[in-house]
């Protein structure tokens with residue numbers, strides 16, 4: 653089964669968790685898009701809280717009524733993809749540059765379900781470079797402080813994310829530094845060190861946030877718990 657078929661299967665399985673009347677956090681990325689499509693197809697009376705402008709526009713196109721995080725007191729269920737799923741459902745997210753809104757929506761949610769293809773399930777986090785969202789003002793200085801932290805953890809300096817049209821700017825107007833590592837052996841310590849830097853808005857380590865994972869495999873969708 654292709655990775656895309658696995659993503660589709662996991663997105664469709666997650667859509668079955670949604671019940672009428674729920675406020676649903678809508679993740680970002682290609683796997684989350686399968687979830688949004690499957691949710692729209694169920695035509696339930698729900699409201700979606702999108703984690704990016706891209707997801708908002710897909711949901712709008714498919715007729716899912718939307719709310720913002722400011723409009724709702726809490727979110728019943730959030731379904732979102734991940735770049736890596738490690739031990740205890742620790743995650744790397746932010747490959748799609750939506751990590752800040754994603755984390756805000758996840759933290760406001762009663763239940764968070766991560767969906768992914770089988771290749772995302774890893775023994776140790778860190779093969780995928782860790783995205784770090786940084787305020788634009790003075791970001792080269794913040795980037796240098798991040799390089800110092802990387803050195804403390806024996807990692808190479810993080811790189812400013814670029815696209816064809818220049819520096820990648822997030823929906824929140826920030827920039828992204830990607831910290832390549834190979835292996836993040838102390839995710840909690842790295843998370844705290846990154847958060848302590850003025851100029852860092854947040855990072856893509858999602859620790860103790862996922863309640864379950866639905867991973868598409870060649871043998872079907874497998875449920876993982878922390």
Ligand SMILES: O=C(CO)[C@H](O)[C@H](O)COP(=O)(O)O
Pocket residue numbers: 679680681682683684732733734735744745746747748749750751754
């Ligand atoms: O964190 C994310 C966006 O910021 C995505 O969920 C993550 O990049 C996975 O994307 P995909 O489902 O396309 O593989």
